[in-house]
Amino acid sequence: MSFQAYIDNIKAKTGKTPADFKKLAEKKGFIVKGELNPKTKATEVTNWLKEEFELGHGHAMAIYATFKGKTS
Known part of the structure; x- marks a missing residue:
């Protein structure tokens, strides 16, 4: 799965963007x-992301990566 696919799936599940x-x-x-x-x-x-937003580990790590500056 591509990084963008992780981000798209997170938005579909939570309604939230990395921002x-x-x-x-x-x-x-x-x-x-x-x-x-x-x-x-x-x-x-x-x-935090797993508990509050029910994200899986890979999806939570994708959000963490955005915090570190990854954009694609």
Whole structure:
């Protein structure tokens, strides 16, 4: 599955874009001043996405990758 397919599936399931998730992550302190907080571990982000949005591990990692700057 391509990266874009992961993003498209996430939007279909949750109704949220990577930008929406980034805003929510800022409220949780995972994103600070538009950048991934260096103290934040991938596991913290993926666990949050799995628990709150019922994403699978691969889909949660795709959102985490967007937080690190991946766009395609």
